[in-house]
Amino acid sequence: MLIDEILEIADNTSHDTILKTDGNSNKKRVCNSEWIARSRLRIDTRKYLAGKLCPKIYGDMAQEKSGNFEKALPLMSVDQKIKLFCSLPIDDRLRVLDSMITTKPALESSEDRR
Numbered sequence: 001m002l003i004d005e006i007l008e009i010a011d012n013t014s015h016d017t018i019l020k021t022d023g024n025s026n027k028k029r030v031c032n033s034e035w036i037a038r039s040r041l042r043i044d045t046r047k048y049l050a051g052k053l054c055p056k057i058y059g060d061m062a063q064e065k066s067g068n069f070e071k072a073l074p075l076m077s078v079d080q081k082i083k084l085f086c087s088l089p090i091d092d093r094l095r096v097l098d099s100m101i102t103t104k105p106a107l108e109s110s111e112d113r114r
Helices: 002-011 035-053 055-075 078-087 092-103
Strands: 016-020 026-032
Touching: 002 035, 002 092, 035 092
Parallel strands: none
Antiparallel strands: 016 026
């Protein structure tokens, strides 16, 4: 089940750090950002699929959040918009961007251009 896989991926910290050797042959434990990013992608993909396969259970909250985002836009500064957008989960960000792309601006009439 997707939810079980999400929990398993999130709880697995076994590869979050790796040992690196510096120029003096000293070993140092550092963050394995590639592994963490890959885990985040795996989780986001499963969340997206859960939302598509079971939208009533896993999709409604995400749709409400992105809808609130769009309603609040006219009242916010650019910095507030960016901060809010970046705080959304990736699937919500994609939904917002998709709605921006699919919404076509009204065409100017020849009288408006004069």
